[in-house]
Amino acid sequence: MSERQTPSRAAWKRFRGNRRAVLATVVLAFAVVAVAAGPWISGQAANAGTDLPFAAPGPGHWFGTDIHGRDLLARVLAGTRISLLVGLVGAGVSVVIGVVWGMGSAYVGGRIDGIMMRCVDVLYALPNIVFVMLAITMLEEHAVRWLGIHAAGLAPAARELLLFACLGAVSWLNMARVVRGQVLVLKECPFVLASRALGASPVQILRRHVLPNIAGIVVVCAALTLPSVILYESFLSFLGLGIRPPDASLGTLIEDGARQLNPLRVRWWLLLGPGGVLATVLLAFQWLGDGLRDALDPRSNPES
Amino acid sequence: MRPVLRRLLAIPPLVLAVATLAFFLMRAAPGGPFDRERAPASPQIEAALKARYHLDEPLWKQYARFLGGLCRADLGPSFKYRHHSVGDILAQTLPVSLALGSLAFGFAVGTGIPIGFLAAVHRGRWPDWLASFLVLVGVCIPTFVLAPLLVLWFGLGLGWFPVALWGSLPQAVLPTVALGLYFAARISRLVREGVADTLRAPFIVAARAKGLDEFTLLRRHALRPALLPVVSFAGPMLADLLTGSFVVEKVFQLPGTGAFFVNAFFSRDYPMMLGLVILYSALLLVLNLAADLAYRWIDPRVRHV
Numbered sequence: 001m002s003e004r005q006t007p008s009r010a011a012w013k014r015f016r017g018n019r020r021a022v023l024a025t026v027v028l029a030f031a032v033v034a035v036a037a038g039p040w041i042s043g044q045a046a047n048a049g050t051d052l053p054f055a056a057p058g059p060g061h062w063f064g065t066d067i068h069g070r071d072l073l074a075r076v077l078a079g080t081r082i083s084l085l086v087g088l089v090g091a092g093v094s095v096v097i098g099v100v101w102g103m104g105s106a107y108v109g110g111r112i113d114g115i116m117m118r119c120v121d122v123l124y125a126l127p128n129i130v131f132v133m134l135a136i137t138m139l140e141e142h143a144v145r146w147l148g149i150h151a152a153g154l155a156p157a158a159r160e161l162l163l164f165a166c167l168g169a170v171s172w173l174n175m176a177r178v179v180r181g182q183v184l185v186l187k188e189c190p191f192v193l194a195s196r197a198l199g200a201s202p203v204q205i206l207r208r209h210v211l212p213n214i215a216g217i218v219v220v221c222a223a224l225t226l227p228s229v230i231l232y233e234s235f236l237s238f239l240g241l242g243i244r245p246p247d248a249s250l251g252t253l254i255e256d257g258a259r260q261l262n263p264l265r266v267r268w269w270l271l272l273g274p275g276g277v278l279a280t281v282l283l284a285f286q287w288l289g290d291g292l293r294d295a296l297d298p299r300s301n302p303e304s
Numbered sequence: 305m306r307p308v309l310r311r312l313l314a315i316p317p318l319v320l321a322v323a324t325l326a327f328f329l330m331r332a333a334p335g336g337p338f339d340r341e342r343a344p345a346s347p348q349i350e351a352a353l354k355a356r357y358h359l360d361e362p363l364w365k366q367y368a369r370f371l372g373g374l375c376r377a378d379l380g381p382s383f384k385y386r387h388h389s390v391g392d393i394l395a396q397t398l399p400v401s402l403a404l405g406s407l408a409f410g411f412a413v414g415t416g417i418p419i420g421f422l423a424a425v426h427r428g429r430w431p432d433w434l435a436s437f438l439v440l441v442g443v444c445i446p447t448f449v450l451a452p453l454l455v456l457w458f459g460l461g462l463g464w465f466p467v468a469l470w471g472s473l474p475q476a477v478l479p480t481v482a483l484g485l486y487f488a489a490r491i492s493r494l495v496r497e498g499v500a501d502t503l504r505a506p507f508i509v510a511a512r513a514k515g516l517d518e519f520t521l522l523r524r525h526a527l528r529p530a531l532l533p534v535v536s537f538a539g540p541m542l543a544d545l546l547t548g549s550f551v552v553e554k555v556f557q558l559p560g561t562g563a564f565f566v567n568a569f570f571s572r573d574y575p576m577m578l579g580l581v582i583l584y585s586a587l588l589l590v591l592n593l594a595a596d597l598a599y600r601w602i603d604p605r606v607r608h609v
Contacts, residue, residue, distance in 0.1 A: 118318075125322045125585035127547075130577065133569045134329045141334040231446060238448045238551070239566060251446060258449040261456050271449070279444040 011216075014295040021291020024284040031281060035081040063273035066256060075248055076273050080281065082249040083230050086164050087285075090229035091222045093168025098175025099218055103206060105176070106183035117180070124173050132232075135166045136241055163242060167229045175221050182214045216296030223289030227282045250278040308597065315589045322585040323374070323578055327367060330574055337383040337572040357383060370578065379582075380575040384568070390579040394561065398583075400470055401548035401560035407476055408484035408545050409538075416488040417534070420495025421527060427500060435492060442489025451482040451555035470558045479556045483549050487541050491534055498530025505529075532603055539595030543588035547580070 015021055057063055063072035105116040123131070139162050186192060192209050200208070234251020236242035243249045248256075257270030338345070338353045345353070354360045358369060373380050379390035423435035445453075458478060459467035466475045502508060503526055511521050548562025561580070568576035 118321075121318055122321045122325060125318060125588050126326060127565060127581060127584045129550075129565055130326065130569065130581060133566075134333050137333050137335075138329075227443070231443075234446050235448070235551075238446070254446065254449050258452050261452050275445070275449070279440055282444050283440055 011295045015291055018291045018294060020287040021295070024287035024291065027280060027284040028288065031080060031084065031284075035077055035084060057269050057273075063269060066270060072253075072269065072273050075253060076250070076277055079248045079250045079253045079274060080277055082160070082243060082247065083233070083251065083278070083281070085160075086167065086233045086249065087226040087230045089161065089164035090168040090171065090233075091226040093165050094172040094175055094225050094229075095218060095222050096172075097169065098172035098221075099179050099211075099214070101172065102176035102179030103183050103210065103214070106180040107187055107202060107206060107210070109187075113180075120173050120176055128170055131170050132166055132236065133239075133241060135169060136163060136236075139166065160243065160247075163233070163236070167232055167236075171225050171229055171232075175218070175225070178217060178221055179214055182217055183210055186210050186213055216292070220289055220293040220296065223285055223292055226289075227285050230278075230282065250274050250281075254278065308593070311593055311596075315586065315593070318589055319582060319586045320374075323582050324367075326578060326581040327370060327574075328363075330572075330577060331363060331366075333572070335572055337574065339572075357381070374582075379579040382573055382576045384571045384573040384576065390575045393564070393576070394579060394583065397548075397559055397561045397564070400558055401553075401562060402546055404470075404476065404479055404483065404552075404558065404560060405542070405545035405548065407480040408487070409542055411480050411484035412487035412491055412541070412545075413534075413538070415484075416491030417495050417531075419488075420492035421499055421522075421530075423492065423496045424499035424503065424526075424530075425522060432496075435496065439489040439493050442485045443493075445485075447482060447486065447549065447551045448555070450485060451478075451552055454478045454482055455555065467556070470556075479552050479558060482555070483545065483552045487545070490537065490541075494533045494537060495530055498533055499526050502526045502529050528602060532599060535595050535598050535602065539592040540588060543584060543591050546587060547584050 057072075063076055066072055066075065101116060101120070105113045140159060143158065143162060187210070192205060195205055195209060231251070233242050233249055234254065237249060237252040238255055243252055245252070253274035254271060257267075257274065260267050260270050336359070337357075338350050338359070351360070358366060361369075370380070377391075379394075381389050382393060385393065419435050419438065423432045426432050455467045455478065458464050465477045466472075467478065470476070499522075508521065508525060511525055516525075547565070548560040550562045550566045552558070553560040553562045561583075564576055565580055567573075568580065
């Protein structure tokens with residue numbers, strides 16, 4: 001009993017006790033390492049073709065090869081890297097915008113709050129796909145052209161980063177609503193009133209007292225946004241707006257596999273490799289999100 | 305009923321705001337409907353086309369024209385399909401998307417709720433694992449993979465269902481599943497969590513202690529609060545389903561609305577895009593309001609807030 005039971009320590013204990021959450025963390029950590037070590041694991045470059053198209057999985061090509069004879073394991077690793085980046089950048093952008101917007105709206109309150117929330121309503125009612133397509137083409141036109149003039153080498157990377165950011169920019173609405181709801185409650189709490197009475201500035205209050213209290217729900221919300229961003233990227237790639245060949249994400253690899261579907265010749269490995277990895281990553285994020293939610297909610301029961 | 309009326313009245317201005325935003329965003333996007341790469345034509349013809357559709361006027365005048373058309377419930381002619389008005393196209397394609405969307409909604413709710421419920425009741429045993437697996441499959445397989453797989457297995461391999469076109473019930477089966485499976489998975493997950501949470505609540509223990517039989521307990525007391533998250537999820541979901549899906553319509557060759565969302569953007573068909581944006585936003589706002597009303601009906605505590 002000598003150990004002080006702080007809320008964060010209790011949360012960590014609950015998290016450790018959750019077998020699924022721990023497993024998910026291990027899987028994701030493994031995925032990150034594998035992605036970083038990609039070329040060493042597969043022994044091939046992701047875009048290097050061989051003269052063995054559609055080789056079945058076996059020694060040399062553990063995941064088989066695709067239509068151009070490229071090693072699928074190398075491509076899956078490269079694709080996982082892009083998909084994870086999409087998810088992380090997208091979720092990160094949505095966290096930043098959502099938290100700032102929701103917190104500002106709730107804390108300022110009054111008419112500003114009303115206007116800011118109407119903005120969220122309007123964006124929410126705009127079809128997602130229209131918003132994303134417009135944002136991508138507009139930003140691409142201006143930002144990538146600017147980069148093309150000033151730093152030509154960066155343009156392809158900038159295009160992908162832009163795509164990731166756009167995906168985040170359309171998925172912050174829920175986050176803003178959730179955060180606003182929490183801050184509305186928090187700002188009437190006695191400890192916030194007390195520090196205001198002591199002369200703390202709004203920025204100090206938000207940073208010291210409000211932010212730590214909404215961190216839990218934000219993390220959970222982000223863990224749930226991440227998979228949806230990853231899936232959305234694959235849909236955009238399907239439309240030709242996402243990752244461009246020869247680069248690949250898990251979504252585009254699955255799509256390439258789906259394109260080879262026909263009743264005559266079954267090439268299951270084209271779908272199984274990327275699909276299996278995507279499923280694993282999404283499941284891991286889901287379990288991680290569930291685990292974080294249960295751990296960060298003090299009312300939750302560690303037994304269940 | 306006052307707040308309901310107020311929210312109902314707030315819908316038209318919101319739709320107008322969304323349409324205005326879409327109008328100006330679209331004009332800011334690079335490219336135009338009669339660009340050389342889209343419709344190769346001599347400069348004279350291009351100029352004549354622009355004049356014909358008032359694209360040579362200043363932007364505010366075009367916006368005023370759009371508003372005027374809106375007042376007369378006229379969305380204008382489509383730039384791509386030049387002999388049809390946007391209203392005509394929507395009138396022709398929307399019924400297909402509405403029918404398919406309703407079927408997919410029915411499928412998602414009809415399978416998602418029972419599966420999630422069974423999973424929660426048998427928590428940690430095989431129905432739960434089976435349900436988790438189904439959810440994983442439903443969430444992870446993108447529609448553009450699921451649809452060809454369904455065609456391959458059930459259409460071509462087993463020959464159970466026709467693989468394309470629209471008009472009869474068997475033809476609707478595969479598109480319905482392709483469209484609805486993702487939402488069924490999401491719903492069953494929500495229900496499972498909701499029921500599992502509710503089963504831990506004190507009032508369930510109390511009801512059990514009083515000797516209520518298990519069936520009534522589960523149906524009347526556990527399921528009802530668990531449906532609340534589903535209701536708030538169902539509003540936006542139904543709006544998505546009813547306005548059609550690009551992928552499903554493409555794979556199954558259905559004459560629905562969904563394909564236009566993407567195609568109108570690529571061809572910079574401004575009036576078509578605006579028509580779709582207005583349709584979607586109005587539908588979404590109305591359905592969200594309906595979801596809130598259903599929420600009040602299910603959960604009496606919300607009524608007096």
